[in-house]
Amino acid sequence: MNINATLIGELIAFVVFVMFCMKYVWPPIVGAIEARQKEIADGLAASDRAAKDLELAQEKATAQLKEAKAQAASIVDAAKKHEAKIVEEAAGKAQAEKEKILASGHTEIETERNRAKEELRQQVAILAVAGAEKILERSIDAAAHSDILDKLVAEL
């Protein structure tokens, strides 16, 4: 064992290395590690929060879905009722229309018949007169016998 100046040299080297390590090596590496640890911790906390949020959102979505279903059912119900009402109304209207048309048809027929009757009466009157004239082959005072003719016509 010979202790000599080498010891001094190594001591200086040791001091320089430790100082360099303390200034330029240790802080950045430990800083990066600590920053990453913080990032991971934050990430885990965020994921926890997100999971909780998801659960809440799912619950909310389920509730909303239920509500929407109920609403849809009620809407469908209302629509069905409405439809029935419309159909009923339309049937009623059609019935009324039908009756109206039928009534007007009857009236028209009646009018036509009356007119034809009237015309027929006059024709018959003329015909009867003409027939009588021919049968009698005599001049008959139309005016004197018109009351008889009228009576005849009225009996038709």
Place this chain on the structure above:
Amino acid sequence: MSSTAVASEALTSQEYIKHHLTNLTTGEGFWTWHLDTLGWSVFLGLVFLFVFRRVAKNATSGVPGKLQCAIELIVEFVDDSVKSTFHGTNPLIAPLALTVFVWVLLMNAMDWVPVDLLPWIISMVSGHEMSHIYMKAVPTTDPNMTFALAIGVFILTIYYSIKVKGVGGFIKELTTQPFGHWSLYPVNFILEMVTLLARPLSLALRLFGNLYAGELIFLLIATIGLFQLPIHFLWAAFHLLIIPLQAFIFMMLTIVYLSLAHEDH
């Protein structure tokens, strides 16, 4: 590990071992410099700082690369060791522990370089005979190296003891225990001084002793001829344990001594 020494034709086993345990030196007396110890230790220290500095410069808090992962593993290991022992706030202890651990680990790892490989390469390059080349490549087998580390730690221990407790507090700690009576203060002082001085001494000698012995066994194995290869392999495999363990012990004791310096009784 090594193949049988090429130069052993010219040297006896004893001479061969002695040759390999001699440093490459320059200078006289106290001002002798061990060029191999200085060169390898500074080179390995620079390798450590270069690699770690490169990672530190590109350190990202996002997804780290493979090298950054490996470096962070070491840094966190050291950081955990420091935090489990030292509970104050001191910006020096953790980087000091990291430097001690990685530097000592790298220097110990030079034990795995075959004992004759470096002298052989140098003799090939320079053309000198291997018996004239001195190259002790494991810096921690040089007591100058281990004592430099231990004395550095010791100085820091004294510095923080005085800084935390004050000069009076430090002297009080050295004299008032373990015996409480004033007449026994000199006895206390002697006991405490032994405790205090034993720390750097044991710190330096433990590392030196372990690595020196390991190297010596490698050299002994290198002298036995043909059967050395499996034995070399076994001994090197055993060093998988010794090399990191000694580095870890040195780091842990550094942390313990410095945290003791911070404790106020």
